[in-house]
Amino acid sequence: MNRPDRDLLAATGPLLLAPDAVLLPEGPADGWAVVVEGGSFQDVGPADELERRHQQLRAVRLAGHLLMPGFVDAHHHLTQSFGSALAFGEPSEIFRRVWVPLEGALDEESAYTAAKLAALEALRGGFTTVADAGTRADVDVEVIASAARDAGIRCVLGLVCNDADGTDDRADATPGAAVLDHAEKHLARYTGDPLVHPSLAVSIPEAATERTLHATARLGAEAGAVVQIHVNEHLAGVERSLVRHGLRPLEHLHNVGALGPQLLAAHATLLTPHELTLLADTGTAVSYNPVASAWKGNAVAPATAMAERGIRFGLGTDGTRGDGFRLAEAAEFAQRLAYGLAAGDSSCGAGWTWLEHATRRGADAVGLGARTGTIARGMAADFLLVDTDTPELALSRDLPWELVRRGNRDQITAVFVAGRLRMWRGRPTDWDGPALVRRAAELARAAVGRADITRVHPTSTAARALHRARMGSTAQ
Incomplete structure (x- = not known):
């Protein structure tokens, strides 16, 4: 043939x-x-x-x-690729112990290389679009845009708009004027760019003042761009929000006027029936990240329920592994284990649901439904x-x-x-992938060495040695 x-x-x-x-x-x-x-x-x-x-x-x-x-990755962190092997066996909220210090240790070359490495893995796995939720590296975001363009992948590029440390989130707090000015310039900067589509991002709701949460939602809606926020991902975050506001994170975003078609809520694994109604009523989109749930999460997002209620969602890797087919399988598999087995649902979306949300509906979730995915x-x-x-x-x-x-x-x-x-x-086809991988390995070793990373779980080899030692002492 x-x-x-x-x-x-x-x-x-x-x-x-x-x-x-x-x-x-x-x-x-x-x-x-x-x-x-x-x-x-x-x-x-x-x-x-x-x-x-x-x-x-x-x-x-x-x-x-x-x-x-092509597959659409509705949630990625391109500049975290140097630490992808540091996440295994770790409990939730590793962003505080691993990702923040790692990205803080990146310079311009290492941030560019990390982002291009992530783009390479994504392209190899069939992703033609990735939504980057914003880097904490101290570099111009154009560095990440350049990496995406040079790799040849379409990128929804987030700009982090945090202006609070999580301790002062009062409604009368003064928003960071510089943050909002930077946000407006970012949205205008990529007008007409064939591959880079601007987006705004807030790491978690408590990382921005209420006024900034409201203002970024308005800016995103006016520009036709998504605002990416990690929402209801971990128990700790939900409990902090309840203590501070008397509301769960998604409810808090609704209270400040941040929900709507412009919001892309990352993870949304811990949802009450009321919060599902909020998502459906406001047209808010979700990135369902099943591999992240398996590797470091507290729950699996109720994606089959979302699909039934018409809630917009795409599938995201959260930077775990760049394989579109395995992501679609994980989406179905997680629903089967978390919800289907208990309910006797042997179909859990009948296959087509996950292809649909990995492509066309994923493109809609990241704000590109009129441009790609079909x-x-x-x-x-x-x-x-x-x-x-x-x-x-x-x-x-x-x-x-x-x-x-x-x-x-x-x-x-x-x-x-x-x-x-x-x-x-x-x-x-038009650049040297193996050379990039070799350079990334060099830069990753240096960056991880500089970063103040705290891991809870030892490497698998060290864990095996500890296990053997415990078994040996038990036998004695």
């Missing part, structure tokens, strides 16, 4: 791509094709119709392949070519379910962002 030709796919100018199937919101469409030109899908439909309409183009046959939307005329050509002639997928009778349960990044032949071939069989 003829396999895809990299040179043909990397060519400039319009492309007529004819795979075995195209993944639409309604499901796989066999025998469909797309025309890609100028970074967008110029035409989508049955292959024979497109070939008649575009006789000047020679169809690129993609036998054994599915063309599907294979449709006029949308950005952010897509994957997935090899379906594999042992995992070749015998499929229900491709959406199979992609969720058995898909993995090894099956991704090509990744396109804005109509350009960015990744071919796991490697960047």
Whole structure:
């Protein structure tokens, strides 16, 4: 069988791509094709119709392949990639002990390299868009934007707008005028940028004064940009909010006028029925981060309930691992364990739910629903070519379910962002990925060495030695 030709796919100018199937919101469409030109899908439909309409183009046959939307990572921390191996076995709220000191130890080169490394992993895993929740590194945020552009990934780029230390959050507190001025400039800075889309961010509700929470919500709504805030993620944060305000974090945001379509609430794992109603009534979006729940969380967000109530949400990695297929599987798997088993729900979204929220609805959650996430005329050509002639997928009778349960990044032949071939069989097409990884390893060792990081859990090797020592003393 003829396999895809990299040179043909990397060519400039319009492309007529004819795979075995195209993944639409309604499901796989066999025998469909797309025309890609100028970074967008110029035409989508049955292959024979497109070939008649575009006789000047020679169809690129993609036998054994599915063309599907690229994954959208609705919650990432690009400059935390140097510490990804420090999170294992750690209890909740590790941001105070690991992420804040680590990002504080980054200089301009290490922040750029960390962000580009995270983008590389994301692209390898089929993500064409990532939403970065803002860096605490003392660098111009343009450093992160440059890393995303150079890697070739679409980025919703957060600017941290914290102006409180968590001890003074009174309604009459003076907002940081400089913070809000910086926020306005950030929103204007990336107007017209083809890959970077500005966003505002507050680390957690207690990190900003009430006036700033309200003001950033207004600025985001006026600019059509999302405001990213970690909300109701950990028990400790919920309890601090109850002590300080008599309200849970999400309720507090509602009280200050910060909920709405512009808000992207990260995690939202600990929700009451009333808070689900607040989300549904206000149009607030959520990033459901199932791997983060498994690795360091206190709960799993009730995503199936959110889907049933029409609450907007996307899937996010929280920087855990950049594999879109494994993220979709984790989304379904977590719902099955946390909710489905107890209720006798063996479907838990029927597969398609998680593909939908990993692509089209994820794009909506991060504010880009009119630009990406769907294979449709006029949308950005952010897509994957997935090899379906594999042992995992070749015998499929229900491709959406199979992609969720058995898909993995090894099956991704090509990744396109804005109509350009960015990744071919796991490697960047126009820059040196292995060289970046080598440099990142050097810089990461230095940054971790400088940072005042506190880990609760030892490394797995040290933990094994402690276990053996305890077992030995017990035997004696």
